[in-house]
Structures are given as structure tokens and as C-alpha cells.
Amino acid sequence: MADNALFQFLLRMGDNTLVLGHRVSEWCGKAPVLEEDIALANTALDLIGQTQMWLGYAAELQGEAKTADDLAYLRDVWDFRNLLMLERPNLDFGHTMMRQYLFDAYHHLLLGKLAGSSDPRVAEIAAKSVKEAAYHLDRSGETVVALGDGTAESHRRMQDALDLLWPFAGEMFLADDVDDAMAAAGIAPELAALKAEWESSVRATLRDASLTVPDDDFAHKGGKTGRQHTEHLGHMLAQMQFLQRAYPGASW
Amino acid sequence: MSSPSPSAYPDTPPPDKEPKRTGEWPLWEVFIRGQHGLSHRHVGSLHAPDAEMAIKNARDVYTRRNEGVSIWVVEAERVTASAPGDKEALYDPSNSKVYRHPTFFDIPDEVGHM
Numbered sequence: 001m002a003d004n005a006l007f008q009f010l011l012r013m014g015d016n017t018l019v020l021g022h023r024v025s026e027w028c029g030k031a032p033v034l035e036e037d038i039a040l041a042n043t044a045l046d047l048i049g050q051t052q053m054w055l056g057y058a059a060e061l062q063g064e065a066k067t068a069d070d071l072a073y074l075r076d077v078w079d080f081r082n083l084l085m086l087e088r089p090n091l092d093f094g095h096t097m098m099r100q101y102l103f104d105a106y107h108h109l110l111l112g113k114l115a116g117s118s119d120p121r122v123a124e125i126a127a128k129s130v131k132e133a134a135y136h137l138d139r140s141g142e143t144v145v146a147l148g149d150g151t152a153e154s155h156r157r158m159q160d161a162l163d164l165l166w167p168f169a170g171e172m173f174l175a176d177d178v179d180d181a182m183a184a185a186g187i188a189p190e191l192a193a194l195k196a197e198w199e200s201s202v203r204a205t206l207r208d209a210s211l212t213v214p215d216d217d218f219a220h221k222g223g224k225t226g227r228q229h230t231e232h233l234g235h236m237l238a239q240m241q242f243l244q245r246a247y248p249g250a251s252w
Numbered sequence: 253m254s255s256p257s258p259s260a261y262p263d264t265p266p267p268d269k270e271p272k273r274t275g276e277w278p279l280w281e282v283f284i285r286g287q288h289g290l291s292h293r294h295v296g297s298l299h300a301p302d303a304e305m306a307i308k309n310a311r312d313v314y315t316r317r318n319e320g321v322s323i324w325v326v327e328a329e330r331v332t333a334s335a336p337g338d339k340e341a342l343y344d345p346s347n348s349k350v351y352r353h354p355t356f357f358d359i360p361d362e363v364g365h366m
Contacts, residue, residue: 034299035299039309
């Protein structure tokens with residue numbers, strides 16, 4: 001199954017939403033204002049819901065009577081296929097929203113194309129998710145502009161966040177064998193074409209936010225291939241998977 | 253907090269006053285239309301920096317379970333309300349005038365919401 005390109009692709013989709021969903025859920029009860037707290041929790045729930053669909057499909061392909069829960073709770077760091085950017089700790093609210101925006105802009109674009117996938121299950125999941133992603137993008141984009149073009153302090157924090165996150169954004173568009181196979185089969189779009197579209201919309205928003213995009217296009221990699229995750233993912237999984245690890249098979 | 257009596261510790265300088273909270277987001281009243289044909293109903297209030305964000309926050313706070321087809325927000329300070337003391341002058345005169353209420357008509361069920 002490890003060399004099945006569709007399976008790998010589904011893990012990437014599902015692990016992205018699972019890991020980001022968990023990170024965003026860490027704000028629950030601690031966001032700067034009540035309204036943002038509720039909005040972040042809603043976003044996290046949307047992402048976890050999408051995870052169930054992506055990993056559910058992956059588990060079906062895997063057979064062996066596996067479920068989405070097995071994939072979410074019983075894999076270790078090296079089996080995860082999420083982008084490095086998404087496993088990073090939340091840091092401050094500005095960093096969280098910048099990460100959300102950079103991902104939402106990519107996610108919304110990607111899901112829009114996946115809605116026309118040659119694989120009917122992929123198309124179905126994407127069509128359902130893209131509406132949620134549109135709202136996430138609307139909200140995170142507006143927040144990035146409001147904070148980037150806000151007070152001196154909010155501007156400084158958003159610029160710091162962008163400088164920190166930009167080297168992680170490139171991984172979204174690094175195509176490998178899995179991406180090539182998906183594009184050839186008409187299941188997923190070419191990442192290179194996606195990148196141009198992403199960059200023009202992201203640069204326009206960042207300009208509105210009066211933020212400066214770093215010149216360097218160096219990209220950290222190793223998340224979506226599972227080759228080398230950051231040290232943060234293990235800590236996150238220790239918390240997220242604790243219950244199933246300590247009490248295997250526990251259910252409500 | 254102010255104390256009526258002089259400090260028990262006259263040699264201790266008073267604490268710095270808490271900085272006044274500024275930059276608080278304004279309060280918005282939220283109205284949601286549950287379905288076509290019904291009017292907008294006041295559902296509650298929330299804080300937001302501007303009207304667009306207030307609509308987004310309202311969507312997250314009040315419509316997650318598919319309650320709405322339309323949202324209105326209005327800044328709470330823009331609402332002019334009647335004073336409770338004016339109650340008698342405003343409402344009492346109509347108390348004995350039942351004929352002002354259109355309750356003597358039978359409305360066919362097919363009409364639905366009116």
C-alpha cells in the first residue's frame with residue numbers, strides 16, 4: 001500500500017487537515033476574543049470532518065478492515081504525510097492566522113480543481129470541502145489584511161510570521177512521483193500550474209496587508225513525503241493519540 | 253477601586269491606576285432570517301472591529317446549525333430604544349381597543365406565515 005500513489009495522495013490530503021485541525025483546536029478556550037475562539041473552533045471542526053472523509057477513503061483502499069481512526073491514532077511520526085508548515089506550533093495569534101491563510105489559499109484552489117477529479121470519490125469529497133475552505137480563506141485573508149495593515153505591533157507580528165512561514169510554504173508545490181502520477185491519471189492538478197495562481201492571489205493579499213514577501217524562495221521539505229518531519233509533530237501526536245495509545249480500542 | 257478611608261499604609265505609594273481599556277471592539281446587534289418569508293429576528297449581540305467582520309462572527313456564533321438565510325448586523329449604539337418610563341404613554345391607550353388587532357379574521361392554513 002505504501003507504493004500506491006492514490007493512497008499516498010489521500011494520506012497527504014487527510015494528514016494536512018488532521019494536523020492543522022488539531023493545531024487550530026489548541027486555541028479552544030484561549031483565543032484573544034470570544035468571537036475568534038468560536039470561529040477557530042469551527043474551522044478546526046471543519047478540518048477534522050474533512051479528515052474523516054480523506055482518511056476514510058484511504059483506509060478503504062488499504063482494506064485490512066482499517067478505519068480513518070486507525071490511520072489518525074495508530075500511526076507514528078514517520079507515517080504522517082502532512083506539510084511541515086501545518087505541524088508547527090501555533091506561536092501567537094498572528095502566526096496562526098498567517099499559516100491558516102497561506103494554507104487556505106492553497107487548499108481552496110486545490111479543492112476547486114479536485115472537484116473535477118477523474119476519481120469520483122475524490123471529486124465528491126472535494127466538492128463538499130471546498131465550500132468550507134472558501135469560508136476559511138475569506139476569514140483568514142481578511143484577518144491577515146486587518147492585522148498586517150493594523151497597528152505598529154500587529155504589523156510587526158504579521159511580518160515576523162510571514163518571514164518565519166514563507167520558507168515552509170514552498171513545500172505545497174514541490175511535486176514528486178506521487179503528484180506526477182496523480183496528475184497523469186487526472187486525479188489531481190499539476191502543482192506547478194497551481195503555484196502560479198496561488199502566488200498571484202497571495203501576493204495581492206499580502207500587498208493589501210502592507211507586508212513584504214521575502215525574496216528567498218528556499219523551501220523546507222520532508223513533510224508530505226514523510227522523509228523528515230520537524231520535532232514538533234511527535235509532541236503533537238503524543239497529545240493527540242494519548243487516549244488510544246494508553247487504552248487501546250477505548251470507545252465512548 | 254477607591255477607598256473612603258485613608259490608606260492603612262500611608263508611606264506606601266498608591267498603585268498605578270489600571271490603564272483604561274481602549275480599542276475595545278464595538279458591540280453589534282445581530283438579526284437573522286431563519287427562512288424565506290419570515291422576518292429577521294434579533295438573536296443576540298457580539299463584538300467585531302467592523303461590519304464585515306461582524307457578519308462573519310455572526311455566521312460563526314449564531315448560524316452554525318443551518319439556522320439562517322440572511323444576516324443583518326447593526327452597531328448597538330445606533331439603536332434608539334424607548335425608555336421604560338414611557339411605557340404607559342406609549343402602550344396603555346391601546347389596551348382596551350381590541351378592534352385594533354386583526355384577530356377577527358380566519359386565515360386559511362395555506363397562507364402560511366404572515
